[in-house]
Amino acid sequence: MGSNAALEPINETLGVYSQLFMLLAAMVYMVVFIFFALDLAKTNKSISEMDAAALKEDEKLLVSAGAVARPGRGRRGEDSRADNVGEHIVTDKMEYTKLSSSRKMARIAVVLMCLATALHGFAVFARAFAANRVPWGNMYEFMSTGALVVSVVYLVALFFKDLRFMGSFISGLVTLMLCGATIGFPTPVGHLVPALQSPWIVIHVSIAVFASALFAISFAMNVLQLMQHARMKRIAEGQPDKMPFMRVVPGAGALENFAYRLNTIGFAMWTFTVIAGAIWAEAAWGRYWGWDPKEVWSFVIWVVYAGYLHARATGGWTGPRSAWLSIIGFLCVVFNFTIVNIFFNGLHSYAGV
């Protein structure tokens, strides 16, 4: 029934430590952001140098091989380095390659990000233990815990895929969320109000946060996809490459497919979130659906992403068009989480604001 657990006293000291570590984490994330940004900036420079060096090496090879034609490109054979000029450093499967492992700044950024996430994780868990409940009962907690999920999902994904090209977006987003939480909604540790004392808060909110984290990552990919698309078009027209750093980013098609996969998982989770929310609303307010502003926007998000999935199956709507739908979908998620929580009054307005 939850009510007895809620009566255990708050550990205020632990709560203060939590807040301190949250600030520390935010600062480290900021540094991570800088390193990821440096990586992109450096890539701009070093790629041009690398291209020049590769061309030179190729020339040498050609000379030593005499007039013999270059062997055809085997499937897994060693490509001539010069073949990579204008191509992506990150493969379309987003795997780590020799070329990509030379990015020192990015490596520092990842190490620091692990540190920041550890600090952040401590802060969130300390708060949970201080209050003896799940750490998502008000805006401050939604944002700080949500940011942790984004960061952890990203780090876990980094094990499998070379997603460092998204590092500045993710660390920037996480920094922003932590600053938003600590500056916008500073909230001391406290008990849950009776309306939130339900097992459903564990299920409904955690899945919602998870889905939002996935939407955030695919949002970033769709934005990059549009940039890549525009860049490739310019290159194809013979114009100079104004964004060489985009070469650490996979091709537009690969981004689109990867974002799509994340979005399908996100959509299934969001569907579950809405259903679980309806079940909770039935138990708390006596109706499963009442077009409360929060319900309206959850519905809008759901329909936009359903539209996105349809677009992917509709001729002429794949590529940039469906990417826009995914971007709009994520903007709705952000809107639902910020503007609706703060300015629209409805039954959900107890989010600690």
Place this chain on the structure above:
Amino acid sequence: MAKNKQKAKNRGDAPALGFVGFLRWIWTQLTSMPTALFLLLMLAVAAVPGSIFPQRSVNPELVTQYLDQHPVAGPWLDRFQMFEVYSSAWFSAIYILLFISLVGCITPRIKKHAKALRTPPPRTPAKLERLPQYHSMEVMEDQPDTPTDDQLIDDAYKILKKRGYRVERRDDATGRSVSAERGYTREIGNLLFHISLLGILATAGLGQAYGYGGQRVVVEGETFVNSLVSYDSFSPGSNFSADNLQGYSVKLDKFDILFDRDSKDYFGQPLDFTAHVQVRENPDAEPVKQELKVNHPLRIDGADVYLVGNGYAPVVTVRDGEGNVSYSGPLVSVPQDSVYTSLMVIKVPDAKPEQLGFQGFLLPTALVGEDNVAFSGDPNAINPQLQLNSYYGDLGLNSGEPQNVYVLDTEKMTELNSRNLDAGGIVLGAGDTYELPDNLGSITFDDLKRYIALDVNYDPGKWPIAIFSGLALLGLIISMFTPRRRVWVKLKNEDGRRSIEYALLARGEDPRLERESDELQKIFDKAWPLASQEQDLGAVNG
């Protein structure tokens, strides 16, 4: 007309087929994917105004207030049904079209898939090596247990079948092979999802029609009997009949609130609301003690009773100028803040010679501030006090117009007690009595009770909707995470050297196709003595 016909014919794509043809053309358009997509996006946009403007179905008072505050824009918004978005003509039009489109879309797909389920996997292509996932392996002939062709085909058949493929043996001009396909459930999941959406829409409407909802305030000691007359407000569905009201009753023994007393930051915030009630399932049943809490409604025989609000109900006795008791009992007051400073109104139409009215505040824990104004210092009733103004004259109850019980209409009344008058305001501690000026009567503050506000809801569509939602989610997961793949395994015999080829083909998005291919390779390696795995065409030359 004839000219038009000619033109249409020339264009070729949209021949004029008369009225029926025109309808068919509309139908094709409506059930096409781009239309479905367009309608979905329209639905998203159309839902938004309902979160911006107050909705009658949610809070009619806010709508009235909005209309008062926006005398120009308000009526226009009302004309476009902005205050009842979700039952508006335009919103309904969008979702009805969408669902018609849905029906038109899934019916042919069901037929098509039913046929596909009875069709064997496709023939083996002549040139497997052209497919994206292609491998070729040579059979080692000098082993003691070298399998025969029949065995190889049988093994391949069994292996693929075990991995969930539908399999078919082939023997044609290009040689002997096994063709296999899996992932038929993907389409089934997709259809299940879309059909369940139809189910949700249908049962949502039905549940509302046959259900009812109502509100009622119950003071400690009172009993709520489920019948039409006991509701403060009641909204039946269109097909509701009063016979559907289950005859249960709920008596409120006591209502407890636990406030936070430990926390500095949240001092006085409520932590727990518990209503101790006695429930009778029907008039003859024994009362059963139960606890009613937020998030834990009483579930009685299909109807559900929810705790949605609470407050104080001061018990007062009013005597009129003739000395008769003209009112006695609890009065529901409306909390205004977190320390339960509560607004209260007393109307005494039976008082003689003049009708009496009171309005003011209940302070659960009265303290006096520096500016000499009393305020409530705590939500619990430690030092309860009534601070009232009084009036005499005409309460205006006889006009027949419905009146808000929480508002005193003082237009035709004369002020008797207030701060501004010599007589001053009425201040009553627990048990105190105050004699009104001019011998118009007296008022006594007898006792303080708590009340709870109940929502009662009966919605027979709830369970079907829950089931359809679950099915929709299930269908979604099945369709999203079931890959559709085809596999062909083929025997080759060149100059007595036998080899096995196999190839995979994804139908639609399938990031794990390569992994499946590796998996199959491992299984084949285990099943047969294979000499070499010449996967890489490029390596042959070396």
